[in-house]
Amino acid sequence: MPKIYEIKTHHKRPREAAESWRLDGICAVGYRWTYEEEYPDGLPNDQWGLFPKMRKGDIVLAYARPCMVAYVGEVADHKINYQKHNLTGRRHGYWNQRAVTWWPEPNHFDPKDLPHWLHRQLGTRGTTIKEINLGNHTFSQAKAIIRTKPTSGSAFASQxxxxxxxxxxxxxxxxxxxxxxxxxxxxxxxxxxxxxxxxxxxxxxxxxxxxxxxxxxxxxxxxxxxxxxxxxxxxxxxxxxxxxxxxxxxxxxxxxxxxxxxxxxxxxxxxxxxxxx
CATH class of the missing domain: 3.40.1350.60 (Trna Endonuclease; Chain: A, domain 1)
Structure with a gap:
């Protein structure tokens, strides 16, 4: 079954990075290293091991601090690309990237537009990438909630x-x-x-x-x-x-x-x- 992930866009320039992700059609983690270089003995069991495990059809919530889901999209393939020269690589130094098809709507919404069981899992301090626990919900149900419940722009309204x-x-x-x-x-x-x-x-x-x-x-x-x-x-x-x-x-x-x-x-x-x- 596909999964849903939250990824924080950037630790210093979250909104700018979110726009770079959208324009590049990617999501990204890491900082000027490849997974092969950083983990030659295999993937770690912590959050950093999640990015390589993502698969086509998984949903990505691009979280931009302090309290905004900037974009939502679906992973486009199974590959990790090491890219230095697009906007995300040049401006933010995040070279480990995955192709993502970003939805046109919803965008820039307050996480509290989502049901409590879902929004309480977002924005955890010290966590860059996180797999969302769906609880008793199916992936299709959660996907429908994310697509229909939020109001684009609500994060700006609340701020x-x-x-x-x-x-x-x-x-x-x-x-x-x-x-x-x-x-x-x-x-x-x-x-x-x-x-x-x-x-x-x-x-x-x-x-x-x-x-x-x-x-x-x-x-x-x-x-x-x-x-x-x-x-x-x-x-x-x-x-x-x-x-x-x-x-x-x-x-x-x-x-x-x-x-x-x-x-x-x-x-x-x-x-x-x-x-x-």
Whole structure:
């Protein structure tokens, strides 16, 4: 059965190395030596023995510190190539390489987009290459999870929370109808009770109040926050709908939202041309 490996891209320039891997179509370990030179008596039993054991069809998670899976790909053949002259060899000195077919999506995602059993195995200090323990899951199940669960770009959202949240709020302010036809903003950061200030109070096409909270990356605590707003909402008024907008949602957040009947809206990057004046 194929296996899944996490490989850290570089100890000093992880994101730059990840881009070199993608452009070269490889993953790499080691530093200016071949396995034959370093281990003439056979492969070691520690992590360094894993790279030669990788086979065609295995999945590679290219982990870029501090908390990002930059790319996901599949090993293309059974060979280890000793390559000095491509980008990875020249810029980073990692000469032991394997051909990898990198997936276009997902990329640059927060490991916590993945289920807990999987993301807790990633990013271990002092470990460059690691075989992922699938537990009770089959390889096909794990592959499907990795392909479908993460949101591309969520690592940037979680690392720049305030900036990203401000961008979502700015977009929502002018484009509430994009989230739902007829949705209109009524109040911006107005208290529903002392110390409880949601990002927006809105109203849907039927006149039902809607409480909206925006996050760069949403954790389960965001659902607790919205639930508190709902409990503090003035008595005598119609019960509000709850809406959470973010670039990504951790698994626990999705479960909490389902339980609390919070509607989740995932944002995708959009670019608009900005006038000079």
């Amino acid at each position: 720049s929370e305030d900036t990203v949240k401000a961008g979502i709020r700015n977009y929502f302010l002018s484009n509430a109808h994009v989230f739902e036809p007829g949705l209109r903003i009524r109040k911006i950061e107005k208290e529903v009770a002392r110390g409880h200030r949601p990002d927006f109070e809105a109203e849907d096409a039927k006149g039902t109040p809607v409480i909206v909270e925006c996050k760069g990356y949403a954790w389960a605590a965001a659902c607790d926050q919205l639930a508190r707003y709902a409990r503090k909402y003035p008595r005598g008024k119609q019960r509000p709908r709850l809406m959470l907008a973010a670039f990504g949602f951790e698994e626990a957040c999705r479960k909490a939202a389902r339980k609390a009947r919070i509607e989740l809206y995932r944002c995708n990057l959009r670019f608009t041309r900005h006038p000079y004046a």
